[in-house]
Amino acid sequence: MVRVRDIVDVLEELAPRAFALRDDSVGLMIGRSDKPVRRLLVALEVDRWVLAEAEAEEADLLVVHHPPIFRPLADLRTDRGNVAVLARLLSEDRSVYAMHTNYDAAPGGMNDVLARRIGLVNVRPFGPGSEVGYVKVVVFVPEGHAREVLRAMAEAGAGHIGNYDHAAFLGRGTGTFRPLPGADPFVGEVGRLEEVEERRLETIVPEERLSRVLAAMRRVHPYEEVAYDVYPLREPRREVGLGRIGELETPTPLGEFAREVKxxxxxxxxxxxxxxxREVRRVAVVGGSGSSWAVAAREAGADVLVTGDVGYHRAREALDMGIALLDVGHDVExxxxxxxxxxxxxxFAEREWEVEVRESGVTWDPFVTIGCG
Ligand SMILES: [Zn+2]
Structure with a gap:
């Protein structure tokens, strides 16, 4: 039986909650983590049209981008606004999980997807984002098993910093232990004090990858009781920019670039x-409402920022700064x-889980533009 919490784990492998901006609301926001899930619905947000779909599809879980509760609620009146929708979801025992700025920032998330669809090359994060901390993991491994353990930990996200991976330190030493009655030791025998040549393997792990790395380490470590330590680190801390910046293969006039993006x-x-x-080559991307990122985009050397919700004053400021803006609409998300x-x-296929995934068919763009052509 697959439950909401199992699916949350899968979603947080894609977009760890640590990537969310500090004042954002993400995670399981409505419902309960032990709810069994047979069918889920993916949507941009929750509103009465999405509620109707969830009811028609009998979806147990809704996975959305925009948090259904963002500002503190002043009341829970069900006769107006979106509270009625939330109350109905609660009464029908449907859960809602939101991944918002953590999905924007995640590798392979919103802004990577948009950068790929626009055709940018050499794509990297830029601008403000969340601060990601690291921990140091030290694990003691019998001689001959260190490489295998390191490889498994590295594949789960350990030892990756800047442009390097598999970063670790290996020392030699002697480990001692005495297996007690009931133990099933990999070396030695019950009741006898053992001395074993071991390697001390130390590496750094981003905080949000720690549980995955420890699980991967335990899977390949030969010992029944693995000796390991986790140390909190004050340094390094890295800011993971939420936006993406990259280049076009060839510089293109802004008007032509705009038509191509459209x-x-x-x-x-x-x-x-x-x-x-004017020719543009370096392009910044922030899905949703990102015009306040124009300064950071300019500082990162962008010729143009692709985003949505550009207002009058932001547009005038951009002209003044000499960075172009392309407003592709918030609903590009x-x-x-x-x-x-x-x-x-x-x-789900990899895990052989029988959970149906449905995609919302709601049209998100509320605007109709009159006057073109
Ligand atoms: Zn948005």
Missing amino acids: RRLARPTVRVVGPLE AVFVPEVAAYLRRA
Whole structure:
């Protein structure tokens, strides 16, 4: 029986909660973690149209991008606003899980998806984001098993810093232990004090990968009782930028670039701020409402920032700063639905879980543009 908490683990492998901005609301927000899940629905957000879909599809869990509760609620009146929707989900025992800025920032998440769809190369994080801390893991491994243990830990995310992976230190020493009655020791025998040549393997692990790394280590470690330590570290701490920046293969005039992005992201319209004939090469991407990132994008050397929800004053500021803006609409984030659905289908197939994944068919864009053509 697959439960909400099992699916939460799978989702947090894709977008660890540690990647969320500090003031964001993410995670399981409505319902209960022990709820069995036979069918889930992926949607951009929860509203009455999505509720109707969830009811028609009999979805036990909704996986959404926009948190259903964002600002503190002042009341729980069910005769107006979205509270009615939330109350109905509660009474029908449907759970809602949100991954918001943690999905934006995650490797392979929102902004990586958009950068890939736009066709950028050399894509890397930029701008403000969440601070990710590290811990040091020290594990004692019998001679001859250190490489295998290190490999398993590295594959789970240990020893990765900057442009290096498999970063670790291996020392030699002597371990002692005495197996007690009931033990099934890998070396030695019950009741006799043993001395064994061991390697001391130390490596760093991002905090949000710790449980995965320890599980991977235990899977390959030969000992019944593994000796290991986890040390909190004050340094390093790294800021993982939420946006992405990359380059076009060839510099392109802004107007032409805008038409290409409109086509690649299948947008009905795009709005452009900046001289259409000026060539752009370095492109920043922040899905959703990201015009406040223009300064960081400019500082990172971007010629143009692709985002949504660009208002009048931000647009004037961008002109003044000399960075172009491309407003592709906030609802460009609808790529969340097919991308996350595909990720979950793959993950469920690997685990042989029988959970159906449905994609919402709601049209998110509330605007109709009149006056083109
Ligand atoms: Zn958004």
